[in-house]
Amino acid sequence: MQPLFLYNTLSRKKEEFKALNPPYVGMYVCGPTVYSDVHLGNCRTFISFDIIYRYLSHLGYKVRYVRNITDAGHLESDGDVGEDKISKKAKLNQLEPMEIVQTYTVDFRKVMEQFNALPPTIEPTATGHIIEQQEIAREIINKGLAYEVNGTVYFDVEKFAQSHNYTALTGRKLEELLENTRDLDGQQDKRGRLDFALWIKAKPEHLMQWSSEWGKGFPGWHIECSAMSTKYLGEQFDIHGGGMDLQATHHTNEIAQNIAYCGKQPCNYWLHTNMLTVSGQKMSKSLGNSFLPHELFSGKHPLLDKGYGPMAVRFFMMQTHYRSTLDFSNEALQASEKGFERLMESYQTLQNLTPGATSGEDIKALENKCYEAMNDDFNTPVLIAHLFDAARIINSVNDKKVSLIQADIVLLKKMYQNFLFDVMGLKVEAENTKTTEVLDKVIHLVLDLRNKAKAEKNFSLSDEIRDKLTNSGVQVKDTKEGSSWKI
């Protein structure tokens, strides 16, 4: 097997992947915070790691893929702020935090399923691991690298930095960080400007809080990932992933916590996915260029000309490398959608290919190129380019311009199955099969009538039928074998 290379943020270069305990691989990816609708940028990250998960599995690794659900942190009652303060509502009228968590967790899973992303093997929640988080905070205090002030536990960054490289993941200089860190309200208790909270004292109005030896509070912003990755993957595992925006703060602090806790760097490879932009600008609510997954699917948004199916969007995302920014625009989406359809049609064509006596193309070499692309830091854009080569070959064989022996046709089918479906996780867009069956019969009836007209050289009638079908969204293709159609 060819070696797999992946880009490690920690070393800033591509490294050969070597599992700690082959064939097992431990992978942790920072999951979503389920306090609002899942952001499309989140989807991109999780789809990228879905492909990494799928490819590692395809290579034969037994992957334990842990992706957390952040359902705890600093949830405060919204109604307590502002003029319209209605504090005495019936309890049932207000949403329980766990109701919000439930709503958006369900929504998140639904969206990921629409994108055909495989569920992680473990999907732990922060609220389910309060005790483990407290244990880590306690142990870091015992090691002298954290301290408690007035019910809040802080990590002592400068003390940690005396014996460890705190900024290993970003390569920044600690002095520069110290100079540039801004003062934040309500954190006067911190000893150092870079110190961050492991456990935070809860104000009475906090809806989610737990008892601890430091009083009532809730876990800090980074500790849940340390707790859950350690619990399910051990003190050291293979791959840790997340969005690039997590690199500087969240992951830097996570590493510090793990090292302080057990003396070990948590994982060998840090992978980061790049951000998503819309027409060149970062997707954000304040810029008004943000849309939700279901708006993208339905096209019901001012910025969208039409809807795009989840598979077309997934394919679109894969035409950009995961470490490059991905720019959404109608033009780009439409281009991808067409290309995706062409690829999927070539798969249909492949099923009915007639083998020849010789092969005019080297399919085995093409398959190797596909592996080379994926082994080069999961380069899906290049993989797709090779699959388009395969599509061209298939169409040429179908047009009797090139010949392939049976074994090569089988190999092509294997390639499509492996790369298009198993690794990239694409599939035929779901349609209502029953409706489709009936529709197929009806349209063939119309096409038969049209062919009768054609046989009688009544072209004005046959063209009228075709034009009206086209207007109804049915595209007619005439071949020597007869007429076919597609939507």
Added chain:
RNA sequence: GGUCCUGUGGCCGAGUGGUUAGGCUCAGCUCUGCAAAAGCUGCUACUCCAGUUCGAACCUGGACGGGACCUCCA
């Protein structure tokens, strides 16, 4: 303000010190009664300036543009 990333043809996007990325669009051809689909062909790009080199879009320096992070964030 600081740190880092980035700038590729009409559009989207890979990649490499000297050799076709690929997709979409557009034009021509083949096929077709005409189309559509498909195939073939063409459109040959790399922000600017300077340097290193036999040779740079790819390395170095600078300028300009874009972005991310520094604050919860994928």
